[in-house]
Amino acid sequence: MSENSQFTKNSVEPYYGYSIPINEFFRCALSVDCTIIGYDKGDLKILLIKRGAEPFKGQWALPGDLMYPYENLDQAAERVLSHLTGLEDVYMDQVKVFGEVNRHPVGRVITVGYYSLVNIQDYKPKASAWAHQLDWHLVDELPELAFDHNQIVTAAxxxxxERIWKDEIGFELLPEKFTLGQIQALWETILQEKFDKANFRKKLLSSQSLIPLNENQQNVSHRPAKLYALCNKDK
Amino acid sequence: MSENSQFTKNSVEPYYGYSIPINEFFRCALSVDCTIIGYDKGDLKILLIKRGAEPFKGQWALPGDLMYPYENLDQAAERVLSHLTGLEDVYMDQVKVFGEVNRHPVGRVITVGYYSLVNIQDYKPKASAWAHQLDWHLVDELPELAFDHNQIVTAAxxxxxERIWKDEIGFELLPEKFTLGQIQALWETILQEKFDKANFRKKLLSSQSLIPLNENQQNVSHRPAKLYALCNKDK
DNA sequence: TCAAAAGTGTTATAGGTACACCCATGT
DNA sequence: ACATGGGTGTACCTATAACACTTTTGA
Structure with a gap:
């Protein structure tokens, strides 16, 4: 039971028999919070902002915003991401809704968690009024975040x-041209698991989702690897 | 862009630079809509109510309700289900959020889709003021539903x-004691796919999630099948 | 010449598919 | 006797796991 509500469970009847004025229901705000995941030299990172205003002023948080009256949730999430990184057409998807009564001190704010995958090389930081400071943080060294944002990251x-094998995502975290070794290292980082090199590449190549390029790695102190590109997804 | 909003995209700035009063954000309501799935003699069914009030008066809809100020989303969903069926401790889970701007004619209502699985035999209908009429409908013969409820059912x-194999759910739709043939028929209905009898039972029995009982089917005009019960889930 | 990572082949095994067959019961 | 669904065994095939080996580069 929330302290910021004068209504108790016993005072209400369900649906069309509302014991409180209908207007009392229209007092929520919706927000989106984005877990923006990047990959850099073998490490998974999350983009965080330092909050410039109360509540949780000075604390790190996921970039997010209230949903505006004219937009739907996906649009709000895309707006947050594009304002922050300047990137458009980035992979994004809903994670889960977080609706605990007291999760936001200012009022009843229900947030929808989103996650997106960006290639750190493409990312151009855009500091702005609402994001005084923003930085990539190692995923296993996250500070304590504002609100329930640690929970959102975990869920993301x-x-x-869960989706990496099934939907063959994750390539968004790599440059456009990549080697099989890079994919393997990335998936091993995400899944926290080691794979046999030979078996991994057999499986990946048989999936028909990679295009082999006529190009090799350069300036590496070992046999240069063949570069691949992602097939335009048909499914 | 919604017609019921006087705000346009160009008039706003993101986050902490709000160009509209903060109160304008706290005008949403949250609702839950439950896709209650049952299984009866080889058919999947969904429990629908006939709406007794505008909007969409007289049309079939998913049972749902606005979320009260004192409760969180899961609690709201449990309340809807328990008021409707009298059942407690039923399998339930979030499906997705539906937040299109104009999905609800009365105002900005964002809904969270839930689904739950109930054994029709245990179900005791509880008609009430808000559900004049409620009935099970065959899943492939659903009428046109109110709001975006058809979309919610599809997503559910x-x-x-997706979850049936991984999480071994679905048993909730069957009586407490069941035969392997019943599970196979159920899964074939849900997944719209036929399985080889021998292979299906090998796979299921090797999963260690069923307890064989010392009991058989009775009064069937063929060899009576052994009854099984679901193992208390440990994972 | 060495380290380091790319890249390939071979074998063993587990799991899945297809299918044939027998069993117990009510009518 | 037969229809109906329960229940089992076997042979085959494919996915994958384990591991050994060769190749190409920079230092």
Whole structure:
């Protein structure tokens, strides 16, 4: 039971027999919070902002915003991401809704968690009034975040793990041209698991989702690897 | 862009630079809509109510309700289900959020889709003021539903299919004691796919999630099948 | 010449598919 | 006797796991 509500469970009847004025229901705000995941030299990172205003002023948080009256949730999430990174057409998806009564001190704010995968090389930081400071943080060294944002990150990473094999995502975290070794290292980082090199590449190549390029790695102190590109997804 | 909003995209700035009063954000309501799935003699069914009030008066809809100020989303969903069926401790899970701007004619209502699985035999209908009429409808013969409820049902069924193997759910739709043939028929109905009898039972029995009982089917005009019960889930 | 990572082949095994067959019961 | 669904065994095939080996580069 929330302290910021004068209504108790016993005072209400369900549906069309509302014991409180209908207007009392229209007092929620919706927000989106984005877990923006990047990959850099073998490490998974999350883009965080330092909050410039109360509540949780000075604390790190996921970039997010209230949903405006004219937009739907997906649009709000895309707006947050594009304002922050300047990137458009980035992979994004819903994770889960977080609706605990007291999760936001200012009022009843229900948030929808999103996650997106960006290639850190493409990312151009755009500091702005609402994001005084923003930085990539190592995924296993996250500070304590504002609100329930640590929970949102955890849920986002779980969803990513579940979807990586099935939907063949994750390539968004790599440059356009990549080697099989890079994919393997990335998936091993995400799934926290080691794979046999030979078996991994057999499986990946048989999936028909990679295009082999006529190009090799350069300036590496070992046999240069063949570069691949992602097939335009048909499914 | 919604017609019931006086705000346009160009008039706003993101986050902490709000160009509209903060109160304008706290005008949403949250609702839950439950896709209650049952299984009866080889058919999947969904429990629908006939709406007794505008909007969409007289039209079939998913049972749902606005979320009260004192409760969180899961609690709201449990309340809807328990008021409707009298059942407690039923399998339930979030499906997805539906937040299109104009999805609800009365105002900005964002709904969270839930789905739950109930054994029709245990179900005791509880007609009430808000549900004048309620009935099970065959899943492939659903009428046109109020709001975006057809979309919610589709999403719920997709989630069910995705989770059935991984999480070994679906048993909730069967009586406490069941035969392997019954499970196979159920899964074939849900997944719209036929399985080889021998292979299906090998796979299921090797999963260690069923307890064989010392009991058989009775009064069937063929060899009576052994009854099984679901193992208390440990994972 | 060495380290380091790319890249390939071979074998064993587990799991899945297809299908044939027998069993117990009510009518 | 037969229809109906329960229940089992076997042979085959494919996916994958384990591991050994060769190749190409920079230092």
């Amino acid at each position: 990473l779980t969803v990513l793990k | 069924l997709t989630v069910l299919k």
